[in-house]
Amino acid sequence: MSDTPMxxxxxxDDDDPTLSFVPDDVATGGHRAKPPAPPGLRPPPKRRQxxxxxxxxxxxxxxxARLGWRFAAPSLIVVAGVTLFPIAFSVAMxxxxxxxxxxxxELSGLTTENYxxxxxxxxxxHALVFTVCYTIGTVLTELVLGTxxxxxxxxxxxxxxxxxxxxxxxxxxxxxxxxQLWAYMYNGVYGVLTSLSENLTGEARQxxxxxxxxxxxxxxxxxxxxxxxxxxxxxxxxxMLPSDVIEAAKVDGAGGWTVFWRVRLPxxxxxxxxxxxxxxxxxxxxxxxxxxxxxxxxxxATESLALLGWQVMFTNLDFGPGAAxxxxxxxLVLIGCLVFLRAFRARVGDEEGGT
Amino acid sequence: MTGTTEAxxxxxxxxxxxxxxGSRTRRLRFTWVHAAALxxxxxxxxxxxxxxxxxxxxxxxxxxNPPTLLPKNSTWSNYRDAFGTNNFGxxxxxxxxxxxVATLLVLGLSSxxxxxxxxxxxxxxxxxxxxxxxxxxxxxxxLAAPLFLLMRDIGWLNSYQGLILVYTALNVPFAVWILRNFxxxxxxxxxxVAWVDGASPLRTVVSVILPQAAPGLFTAAIFTFTACWxxxxxxxxxxxxxxxxxxxxxLALFGSQFTVPYGTIFAAAxxxxxxxxxxxxxxxxxxxSGLTSGAVKG
Numbered sequence: 001m002s003d004t005p006m007x008x009x010x011x012x013d014d015d016d017p018t019l020s021f022v023p024d025d026v027a028t029g030g031h032r033a034k035p036p037a038p039p040g041l042r043p044p045p046k047r048r049q050x051x052x053x054x055x056x057x058x059x060x061x062x063x064x065a066r067l068g069w070r071f072a073a074p075s076l077i078v079v080a081g082v083t084l085f086p087i088a089f090s091v092a093m094x095x096x097x098x099x100x101x102x103x104x105x106e107l108s109g110l111t112t113e114n115y116x117x118x119x120x121x122x123x124x125x126h127a128l129v130f131t132v133c134y135t136i137g138t139v140l141t142e143l144v145l146g147t148x149x150x151x152x153x154x155x156x157x158x159x160x161x162x163x164x165x166x167x168x169x170x171x172x173x174x175x176x177x178x179x180q181l182w183a184y185m186y187n188g189v190y191g192v193l194t195s196l197s198e199n200l201t202g203e204a205r206q207x208x209x210x211x212x213x214x215x216x217x218x219x220x221x222x223x224x225x226x227x228x229x230x231x232x233x234x235x236x237x238x239x240m241l242p243s244d245v246i247e248a249a250k251v252d253g254a255g256g257w258t259v260f261w262r263v264r265l266p267x268x269x270x271x272x273x274x275x276x277x278x279x280x281x282x283x284x285x286x287x288x289x290x291x292x293x294x295x296x297x298x299x300x301a302t303e304s305l306a307l308l309g310w311q312v313m314f315t316n317l318d319f320g321p322g323a324a325x326x327x328x329x330x331x332l333v334l335i336g337c338l339v340f341l342r343a344f345r346a347r348v349g350d351e352e353g354g355t
Numbered sequence: 356m357t358g359t360t361e362a363x364x365x366x367x368x369x370x371x372x373x374x375x376x377g378s379r380t381r382r383l384r385f386t387w388v389h390a391a392a393l394x395x396x397x398x399x400x401x402x403x404x405x406x407x408x409x410x411x412x413x414x415x416x417x418x419x420n421p422p423t424l425l426p427k428n429s430t431w432s433n434y435r436d437a438f439g440t441n442n443f444g445x446x447x448x449x450x451x452x453x454x455x456v457a458t459l460l461v462l463g464l465s466s467x468x469x470x471x472x473x474x475x476x477x478x479x480x481x482x483x484x485x486x487x488x489x490x491x492x493x494x495x496x497x498l499a500a501p502l503f504l505l506m507r508d509i510g511w512l513n514s515y516q517g518l519i520l521v522y523t524a525l526n527v528p529f530a531v532w533i534l535r536n537f538x539x540x541x542x543x544x545x546x547x548v549a550w551v552d553g554a555s556p557l558r559t560v561v562s563v564i565l566p567q568a569a570p571g572l573f574t575a576a577i578f579t580f581t582a583c584w585x586x587x588x589x590x591x592x593x594x595x596x597x598x599x600x601x602x603x604x605x606l607a608l609f610g611s612q613f614t615v616p617y618g619t620i621f622a623a624a625x626x627x628x629x630x631x632x633x634x635x636x637x638x639x640x641x642x643x644s645g646l647t648s649g650a651v652k653g
Contacts, residue, residue, distance in 0.1 A: 061476050067556050068475030075468035075527050076483070082524030083490045086501030093500065152391045161639065163392060166399055168635040168642055169628070174585045176603040177624040181406050184617050190420045192405060199421075228399060232643060278492075285494030288587040292607050306496040306588070313500050314592065326497040333494055 087330070094323035114324035123300055124325065127308040130215070134304070135283040138219050139276060145223065146230030146275065153231065154238050167228035175225065179292035182221035211301035214294055218302050222289055226282070230275045237271025238264070277337060284333050305329040410434070410621035417618050433622035442597060443623040446605035450627070453515060453601060454583035457522035461530050461579045462572055464523070469534030470560050474546070484532070491528035499592045506593055513596040521593070522583045530575040537571025538564065574641045577634060584631060602627045
């Protein structure tokens with residue numbers, strides 16, 4: 001991990017470098033009214049840690065370290081047992097010949113056959129292209145819309161709390177529910193959107209019947225559910241922008257547009273990075289929405305990688321190739337995130353991002 | 356929802372550092388802003404409205420073309436159908452049980468882990484935090500098959516404990532992130548006093564630290580609960596028996612390929628949205644601050 005942009009803090013092992021990109025204020029940024037402690041009362045954490053780091057480990061400190069491991073162990077064991085172990089098992093499964101027998105599954109041999117099956121599969125390539133395009137398309141749209149909504153909400157004084165509560169509803173909703181809801185609204189016979197489009201354009205539109213409209217319709221349903229999430233993160237970022245910098249830009253004669261593009265947007269980078277990162281990960285692993293809304297159809301048009309992997313594993317019971325789909329999806333997600341963080345040079349909450 | 360006369364809402368977010376503009380431009384902007392806000396509210400609320408309205412319509416109106424804006428003969432029969440004739444009551448109970456127990460377990464585990472990672476001199480904190488972050492964002496499809504095989508071997512398919520264990524593990528990482536950030540903000544003097552007074556480490560955490568971090572616990576609880584309440588893929592994989600289905604699985608698998616009984620589905624769906632809606636409406640401040648502290652997740 002040492003080459004990620006995040007770990008550019010102190011090389012000192014005991015001086016927790018994460019502190020350098022985690023301003024304490026961020027945790028309470030949503031309600032600055034009552035931070036856990038006034039900053040003046042807080043001991044400067046950085047300095048203190050550095051002092052600790054230079055001191056050789058004393059018996060007392062070793063005692064505290066043991067205590068720390070005892071405190072952290074239950075969590076780490078549960079997480080490792082239920083996530084890391086299965087991930088490793090998934091990778092192992094994808095690299096071996098999985099046989100379904102009467103008494104369970106047998107893994108044998110080391111083979112890359114599952115992956116060669118994958119790479120030569122038209123269906124997988126389509127799922128990959130679809131998932132990538134879908135992710136890029138929805139995340140970009142959500143970013144633009146979410147930022148616009150955040151800018152509107154920022155100017156809204158009186159009813160902002162209620163607007164935010166309303167925006168949180170789609171975010172907190174069961175995805176299956178929103179998928180059923182949109183499926184009903186898109187329904188070719190009695191869907192309200194079908195009926196609306198008929199009234200507006202004069203022809204009844206079949207939203208889910210042909211590939212491209214189905215993809216767009218699914219994206220719209222997704223955008224409806226997750227744009228509010230982006231908006232709220234961006235709004236939180238807007239709230240934490242230092243007002244003096246913006247004041248200074250205005251005093252220097254910058255217009256509203258210039259201030260936005262040249263001052264506020266660059267300052268918003270950490271918040272935007274977070275929102276995009278979250279959304280990329282969610283969109284790339286999308287499963288519930290196509291499962292309910294389109295069933296991956298028409299044909300394989302809206303079949304995402306997660307849906308493909310799950311169906312290969314649990315409908316066709318082809319655990320080897322299914323594991324290859326799942327493992328390669330996970331790998332792509334990992335690579336995608338690292339590339340994105342690199343490209344964005346995101347230093348979350350460093351000097352320019354903090355309050 | 357967007358009225359100008361509403362009292363200032365202190366809960367939503369801290370006051371923005373909005374520059375003081377001249378009153379004339381401000382009045383101009385108000386109208387523009389409110390039109391936009393109204394549009395946003397409509398876009399967000401319309402599908403929700405449609406769901407609630409449809410759940411009150413009789414079958415012939417649900418399938419009517421053109422659709423009716425409000426039900427002509429509103430009826431509760433869909434609700435009776437969902438919770439009387441069909442098993443949505445069971446699904447609701449299952450979802451509740453699994454989500455509540457998993458949330459409690461997550462809070463218990465991640466408080467101590469978060470405290471250790473915030474305060475105690477562990478080596479390798481940063482790799483642990485980064486690993487937790489990666490895990491919490493991992494696509495769950497990669498876990499489905501191995502977890503299915505594991506649960507099958509120990510006989511926990513179609514059980515509460517299997518799903519609870521998985522949900523706990525999937526949500527501990529983010530809860531640790533949230534709580535660690537709250538713990539970092541608590542003045543060290545508090546615990547130093549407790550140490551000096553001879554309190555045991557366990558006691559210090561439980562009676563000194565945790566009360567201080569109540570908002571953080573709260574945020575972590577809401578996030579975990581919401582994540583468990585909405586989770587679909589793992590529940591679909593592990594609990595296939597009707598008796599152990601959670602709400603999302605029940606809603607997704609209800610009906611057949613050719614007839615989808617939307618009235619029943621939306622009645623159940625409306626009920627499933629209510630607890631979350633209440634939670635979010637009442638505790639929106641905690642949720643928003645959680646999303647903000649999620650800003651640390653990268």
